[in-house]
Amino acid sequence: MSKSNESTKSMTLYHYWRSSSSWRVRWGLKIKGISYHDVPVNLLADAQKSPDYLKVNPVGFVPAIEINGKCFGESLAILEWLEEAHPLPALLPKDPLERLLVRQLMLQIACNTQPIQNLSVMRRHSQDKDEQILWARHWITAGLAGYEQLLRNGNPGKFSFGDQLTFADLCLVPQIYNAVRFTINTDQWPLLHEIGERCLALPECRAAHPNKQPGAQLL
DSSP, X not given: OOOOOGGGSSEEEEEOTTOHHHHHHHHHHHHHTOOOEXXXXXXXXXXXXXXXXXXXXXXXXXXXXXXXXXXXXXXHHHHHHHHHHSOSSOSSOSSHHHHHHHHHHHHHHHTTTGGGGSHHHHHHHXXXXXXXXXXXXXXXXXXXXXXXXXXXXXXXXXXXXXXXXXXXXXXXXXHXXXXXXXXXXXXXXXXXXXHHHHHHXXXXXXXXXXXXXXXXXXX
């Protein structure tokens, strides 16, 4: 477990229970052993557009984290800060080229897959619910197929990078959750499917799971 720094002894996480970006940050905080105060933000009710929340994060996205009175957004930036401020247990390998491989995997999800099937993007694409679902399935399938190929060309093991849990896994597992939500069978990608199952067995991953969060709607 990481020892809390004086500079990060007071922390509030603004997040939505089913948000992929929120899950990856929650999971990172759990791994590092850092406690935080929960503030749920209901995206379905457009709470992220409220004047109060825009004071926290002016761009209106979740998650956002408040550290001793200062607020910051963007899940990947938060995770990178977390690794620098609380380096143990490490979520990036030491070698620069190995870090490059891990970041390539994480960005395949966080840049090439997850944003395209966000609620706001689907609504912009179409107001028809069936068309939204088709859109999400298309981009999730393309993104996870690409991730599987990157795994085959990389260094998979128990996790996306050998036997070390990394940022790549923190991005992958929430996207697998989204795939299942949209009734996509992840068995077609055996490497990432098995990695996802191993991750979901970890206590920190389970604690960060959407169903365990305030505001969760167990449908």
